[in-house]
Every structure is written in structure tokens, then in C-alpha cells.
Amino acid sequence: MEFKLEAHRIVSISLGKIYNSRVQRGGIKLHKNLLVSLVLRSARQVYLSDPCPGLYLAGPAGSPAAPPQQPGEPAAGPPAGWGEPPPPAACAAWPETEPQPERPADPAPPRVGAAEPAAPVTGAGDALRAGEVEEAEAAWRRVEGPREAAEGGAGVFAGAEGPRGARRHCGCPPGGEDRPGALGACPRVDCRCAPRPAEDEPPAPPAVGPRKRGAAGVGGGPAGGPAPGSSPLKKPRRNSEEQPGGAEEEEEMETGNVANLISIFGSSFSGLLRKSPGGGREEAEGEESGPEAAEPGQICCDKPVLRDINPWSTAIVAF
Amino acid sequence: MVTLRCQLGWAKGMPGSLTETDIGPSVVSPLDRVTPPSCKRQMMGPLSFITMNWGACPGHTMVLQPSERHNRDWSHGRLGPWCSPTGSPAPLSCETGCGEGSWILVCRLLVPTQVSLLSMEEDIDTRKINNSFLRDHSYATEADIISTVEFNHTGELLATGDKGGRVVIFQREQESKNQVHRRGEYNVYSTFQSHEPEFDYLKSLEIEEKINKIRWLPQQNAAYFLLSTNDKTVKLWKVSERDKRPEGYNLKDEEGRLRDPATITTLRVPVLRPMDLMVEATPRRVFANAHTYHINSISVNSDYETYMSADDLRINLWNFEITNQSFNIVDIKPANMEELTEVITAAEFHPHHCNTFVYSSSKGTIRLCDMRASALCDRHTKFFEEPEDPSNRSFFSEIISSISDVKFSHSGRYIMTRDYLTVKVWDLNMENRPIETYQVHDYLRSKLCSLYENDCIFDKFECVWNGSDSVIMTGSYNNFFRMFDRNTKRDVTLEASRENSKPRAILKPRKVCVGGKRRKDEISVDSLDFSKKILHTAWHPSENIIAVAATNNLYIFQDKVN
Numbered sequence: 001m002e003f004k005l006e007a008h009r010i011v012s013i014s015l016g017k018i019y020n021s022r023v024q025r026g027g028i029k030l031h032k033n034l035l036v037s038l039v040l041r042s043a044r045q046v047y048l049s050d051p052c053p054g055l056y057l058a059g060p061a062g063s064p065a066a067p068p069q070q071p072g073e074p075a076a077g078p079p080a081g082w083g084e085p086p087p088p089a090a091c092a093a094w095p096e097t098e099p100q101p102e103r104p105a106d107p108a109p110p111r112v113g114a115a116e117p118a119a120p121v122t123g124a125g126d127a128l129r130a131g132e133v134e135e136a137e138a139a140w141r142r143v144e145g146p147r148e149a150a151e152g153g154a155g156v157f158a159g160a161e162g163p164r165g166a167r168r169h170c171g172c173p174p175g176g177e178d179r180p181g182a183l184g185a186c187p188r189v190d191c192r193c194a195p196r197p198a199e200d201e202p203p204a205p206p207a208v209g210p211r212k213r214g215a216a217g218v219g220g221g222p223a224g225g226p227a228p229g230s231s232p233l234k235k236p237r238r239n240s241e242e243q244p245g246g247a248e249e250e251e252e253m254e255t256g257n258v259a260n261l262i263s264i265f266g267s268s269f270s271g272l273l274r275k276s277p278g279g280g281r282e283e284a285e286g287e288e289s290g291p292e293a294a295e296p297g298q299i300c301c302d303k304p305v306l307r308d309i310n311p312w313s314t315a316i317v318a319f
Numbered sequence: 320m321v322t323l324r325c326q327l328g329w330a331k332g333m334p335g336s337l338t339e340t341d342i343g344p345s346v347v348s349p350l351d352r353v354t355p356p357s358c359k360r361q362m363m364g365p366l367s368f369i370t371m372n373w374g375a376c377p378g379h380t381m382v383l384q385p386s387e388r389h390n391r392d393w394s395h396g397r398l399g400p401w402c403s404p405t406g407s408p409a410p411l412s413c414e415t416g417c418g419e420g421s422w423i424l425v426c427r428l429l430v431p432t433q434v435s436l437l438s439m440e441e442d443i444d445t446r447k448i449n450n451s452f453l454r455d456h457s458y459a460t461e462a463d464i465i466s467t468v469e470f471n472h473t474g475e476l477l478a479t480g481d482k483g484g485r486v487v488i489f490q491r492e493q494e495s496k497n498q499v500h501r502r503g504e505y506n507v508y509s510t511f512q513s514h515e516p517e518f519d520y521l522k523s524l525e526i527e528e529k530i531n532k533i534r535w536l537p538q539q540n541a542a543y544f545l546l547s548t549n550d551k552t553v554k555l556w557k558v559s560e561r562d563k564r565p566e567g568y569n570l571k572d573e574e575g576r577l578r579d580p581a582t583i584t585t586l587r588v589p590v591l592r593p594m595d596l597m598v599e600a601t602p603r604r605v606f607a608n609a610h611t612y613h614i615n616s617i618s619v620n621s622d623y624e625t626y627m628s629a630d631d632l633r634i635n636l637w638n639f640e641i642t643n644q645s646f647n648i649v650d651i652k653p654a655n656m657e658e659l660t661e662v663i664t665a666a667e668f669h670p671h672h673c674n675t676f677v678y679s680s681s682k683g684t685i686r687l688c689d690m691r692a693s694a695l696c697d698r699h700t701k702f703f704e705e706p707e708d709p710s711n712r713s714f715f716s717e718i719i720s721s722i723s724d725v726k727f728s729h730s731g732r733y734i735m736t737r738d739y740l741t742v743k744v745w746d747l748n749m750e751n752r753p754i755e756t757y758q759v760h761d762y763l764r765s766k767l768c769s770l771y772e773n774d775c776i777f778d779k780f781e782c783v784w785n786g787s788d789s790v791i792m793t794g795s796y797n798n799f800f801r802m803f804d805r806n807t808k809r810d811v812t813l814e815a816s817r818e819n820s821k822p823r824a825i826l827k828p829r830k831v832c833v834g835g836k837r838r839k840d841e842i843s844v845d846s847l848d849f850s851k852k853i854l855h856t857a858w859h860p861s862e863n864i865i866a867v868a869a870t871n872n873l874y875i876f877q878d879k880v881n
Contacts, residue, residue: 006714006768007714010714010768010771013771013772017774025525025527026524026525026526026527026529026550027522027524027525027526027550027613029613030612030613030662031613031615031631031662031664031681031721032777034659034660034661034662034681035681035717035718035721035777038717038718039714039717039718039771042714042717043714046714
């Protein structure tokens, strides 16, 4: 349990660092942020490789994937899993402020190092509800999902969707697994999460299928609609991919994690996203010039398909 | 004209009654450094503390005028008045409202000094003497923080770069017959602003002016050349002396104004007359716009015609004469940035083979490349990596295995790498593990999480060889630095601070207590000051003289062998 707490704390700290790196003089430092993202990934892995790994593969509904220390109850609203008040601001930030349905269990895939996002989201006292922690988590989730439907403008940390966001359709912890560029496709294509019990898909957590989000044109915030809609799609897919590919999957995810984070910064990474004007300009540090810089000061996307991801760009704005 | 580095700050007190202790906490608004208009080179002696008549309220530029009191015997230079808030150059006097509790401007000059002595031997016979050194200022501005230190190839010159983009060069005094017991001391030779803050409008980013690295070129004529770099631009500076000036121009009068040729009735031949020695630094080449990411190292090739600059993902090869193009010799940028897993952290050319260089990565690996193999050296010739010890795995394993510095030995046979907790020496002929590993501060291993929180875990320590490759040195926290003798396997921890060392006193070895009973004179891990870190050190190429940069102070230590 201490490991989980520790991991969680490290995740929060890491997110804080990533966030602060935006305002550092001299631009975002690629090396430091790469290291921070690696720590984030490790912490996430530890967090997920919880003492009860077996639970992760539990079937939908009621599987107490939540860490044992958290009482799991499918209560709506963020339970004070960690004994901390739910993030009030968080909800406000997101236009779509559906109450976060509790997810019975977070069948976070064992290999996924998703920090808490998935867990808490599932409610059930799982995961950090601590205001800022949650926001941090939210940020993490946002960060993770390359196509995270960032809520418009609001700081990621204020994302009320935090808990929600965490929940991907497939319940996979956001981030990593997403394969960038696969717009429209089930983002969880490589998600091996166990089927989520209640796919109650929380109203479109922005984190939800980034691509889908994009398609849904979730601009200023998570769109509740698509999420639920997409979840049914997700489910079958997820189920079919239940069995994690193991190491190979791990590899992809790991890289994806880092990459997603990298995309967040935008800077120095010939990002895959094209930011909408005004979004994330500050992260354009180190951006490749030339072909990749379609517009000065913006991160250009190698893959045009990502161009449509408005939510993502708004997420970047948060950073 | 030498520009002195000063720090100005406001302090409360009566002029003349100001003591050093007053300055600390009561200073409200430290100001930018200013250039005293009339200072001579080779001034100083130890740090001077000058009280000035006070000027306007904090926030204004000040009027400074040296007061009657000087702390030390500093008679060479005089700070003239300049820049008054009202525009008038008239100095303010003591009478104008200098009452108790009023504000005085205090100027502290950063003056390099002397040498101190140390020795690897712990014999009582060999004396370690520590001369006076720069005073540590409690409210040092960030621009003063020294960011690189480098001796030139003969050891006569020592260059330091700081976060404010300035380069200060020290020159060793010629040994005089009169003071046989004191070997040459280093005095300020030249100071110049190498880089200015820039703004990249295209990316809306500010480019820091901090000097990341300085590398000297071998001397080929009377002038000295060095390369200095910030995050994006490398500059070649020429530092030359001028001790004669021409007089007697026909078309210009003494003030430099042009004369009307019609008024010239006689002609004369200009003659060179001696003048006060002046050291000037001019930028001869600017190598810009070649790096997308932050430059972390530069290295001059042994052919003395080319050099390389390395950023996070690419290494470029330059010719000194050509500034508008460079060759890219290493590119580890993945096609898809999301697949980025490692970055380049340091690079250096082989000291003798102009075709060979190494670069280290954030994953703890070193690659040796041969430029003869192909134009793009993405495929390494040798790959040095030590398998990770699984028992030491933690969240931060990746961070602490990231190599922060790589240095070839002078012989060219070994390379030394520094990661967060250790220094390793590798034999170029053995790639699977280092031949020597030295723990610098292993007691920090249990504190990695706190160090991660306060960002100390990202500190990039450098390491240096001594001239004979028998001793290696690197820095640590609490102003400690460590030396490891490779032959005797002995190591010593020393501290660069003035509190614990009186001038000309012996440098006492320090010890960190790692638990259990703390002996007297030992310092416990928890009381280490992590804000005082020694990241940059340099060792004279042939003698036992070391330069240690402790935040904004430079300490020069010398071994005394009698």
C-alpha cells in the first residue's frame, strides 16, 4: 500500500513538474521532461501493479479492482478515497459536469502504469480524490491521452473530469496505450484492459477515445455524448482484446506513454498535434522548423489526421 | 578596460557603519550588476566591500560613489559616479538624509583570488593551505551563478561562464623571484558579455543566455581563442592584449575627430606608444541556427580545424572558418517523437584521434563513433553499457543512470562518465562494463524521492581528470567535492567554503556520516545543504591546481609541495 501511496505522490509531483516546465525560462527542456515522464511511467506501473493483480482481470461489474485499501462502492461522485475532499473545482472546470459515475472497479490492466486515473475514477473510494491530487491525476490523464479532449482553456488540473477523464472507454488508464495517429479508431485498440464492469462510461471523459473525441469535435470540453456512445463500441473490442499481449504490449504502451507526455509539451517534439491557434504556443520550443511548422509557433502534426483533434489542442493549452 | 563584476544591493544602516552582517537579510532589492567605469585590471586582492553613499529608493538605478571607508586595502580602482536616478551625475552625499535605518547601496565586488593548497596525501607533512577566496554572498543574484569552468591548454588561463551570459577569464601571475613560496595566483584578465538573452519569435521562446560550455582552442599566436555556447549559439571569441596605441594620425586628431584635410600643413608618421595594458575580447565567429534543441556540449577536435556541438538529439560538426553550415554527424531523433526514449547528454572528441568521438545518453550508455565509417555516425563503433543492477531498481533508476558528463582521459585510453551517484572509468577496449566505479555520494540513494521533489536529482555534475590521469574529481552537495586516486584507491571529500576554512588554512577532509553514531566533525546526511552544489570543476592540465565553482563563487586551490 505504501507503494501505491508513494507512486501516487510521485505521479502528482511529476505532473507538477511537467506543468511548471511550461513557464520555465529557456523553453521546455527535453531531457528533463523525458526523465520526468519516465518516472511517471514507472510510478504508474507500480501503482497499477497493485498487491492484487488478479483483480484487474476480474469481470465487469463489481470486480473490486480498486485497491483493497479503498472501499469500493459504486457511488457516484468522487468518494474521498484517500480521505480527501473531492475536487470541487474540478467539476466546475469541465463543461460537462456529469457526476462521475462510480466505477466499481478499475480493471486497470496490470501492465498499465496508469496512475490512479483509472482507479479513482472508478470511484469506489478508489484513488485519490484529494483535490489537487485528483486534478493532478486529471492532468495526468489528459496528458496521457494524446487526443485527450482537453477542456477548453481550463487548466487541466482543474479538470473536473479528472475522475472521469481517467476513465477511458475501455477503462484503460489513459495514456500510453493510445497509439497516436489512429484517429477514429478505437483508441483502445491495443488496450487490453479487462472489460470494465460498468462501462458506465462516464460522460465522455475527455480522455475517452481521443480520436473519438476529436471526431466528436469536443471543443471546449468533454462531450458527454460521444463517450457513452463510444463505449459500447469499446466494450466488445475490449473484451476481445482482453488478453494482454504481454511484453510486447507493454513496450508499445510504454513508448506511447512517454510519447503522449511528450506530445503534451509539444515543444521539441515534432508533435503529432496541430494546435489550434493560441494553443500551446509556449510549448513550441524546439519544434522542428520547416515542413513541420505549418504555422509559426505552433506544433504541427506529422499526421494530418490529428489535425482535427480540437480537444487535444485545448488540452495542450492547459499545459 | 576590465569590467568588474559587482553585486549591488540595498541595505539599511548608516554609511560607514555597515558591516557585512548587515547586508544579508536586510537587503531588499538586489540590483543588476553595473560596470564601474574606471577599473584597472589586475586589481585585486581579496574581496572588497565597499560602502557607498546611498542613492535613491530601491528600484532606481543608483548613483554610486565610493565612500571614504574601504574595508580592505583597495586603492587601485575607483568607482566613479554614474547613472543617477535624476540623470545628474552628481553624487549624493552623506548629508542627504542618511539617517539611521536609511538605505545604503552596497556594492560587493566579486574578485577572484588566491590559491589554496591541498594535497591528496593526508600526511601531516604536506600542508594544505587555503588562501582567501571569494566571499559567499547570501543574496547572490542568479545571473552570477557560474555555469562552466575551463582551463586552457597550458593552464595559464582559466575561463568561467555564468548564467548571465558573461565570461570571466583569469590569468595566472608570473611567478616572481621575490615570492618563491607563493606560486602564481589567478587574477582577472578579461571579462566580457558573451551571450545575450534572445527571443525566438517563431516559437515564442526565450533563449537563455547562460553559458553552457567554454572550450579553449590551443594557442597558435599571441591571442587566445575560446568557444562559448549557450543553448542555441556557439561563438568563437578572440581575447587579445593591446599595450600600444598608435598616436599621431594625420587625419584624426587626438580625440578621434576627423580633421579637414585642408587644414593639414604637415605630415607625420604615427608612432606606437605604450599604453596601459588592455585586454579586449572580440567575437570572431558566430555559429548559429544549427540546433533545434538545447546545446549541451562542445568539443574541439584534435585537428584544431573542426569542432562539434551536441544538443539533445543531434551532433553537428563545424569548421571554424565556416559559420553558415555545419555537418550533422549524429541524429537520434526518432521519426515519431512519441518514440523518443533517450537523448544525448554529452559528447567529446578523442584527444588524439580526430576521427573518433564519444557521446553519452540519458540511458546510461556511451557510444563511440568513428567518422571515417560513414558521414552520418548513427551507427556506433563501440557501445558501452553496464547492465543494471536489479536490486537497485526504483522509480528513479532511469534518472540516476542518466550520464551527465563524459570525459576522455588525457591519454585517450579511458573515458570517465558521471551519473547521479557514481563516477565510472571505462576502458575503450572493454564495452560491457566499466573498469572502475566510484561512489560519490551513495548516501543519497535512499533520498532519491526528496531529491526528485526539489529537482536536485536533475543536477548535472561534471567530472575531471588530473593531468596524469591518476586522480579524478567531481562535485557533490553542501559545497563538497570529491577526489579519487585511481592508483591508491583513496578518496577524499573536501569542502569549498569560506566558513570552514580560514585563509591559508589547511583544507580539512570532510566526512558525511551515513547513519549510526555521528562522530565529531562529521556531517549528517540530513544536514547537507542541497542548494550548495558543486557542478563544475576544472583541473589544471599539468599541475595540481583546481578550480571549483560553488554557485556564484570560484575557488582556486593549489597543491603545495615543499
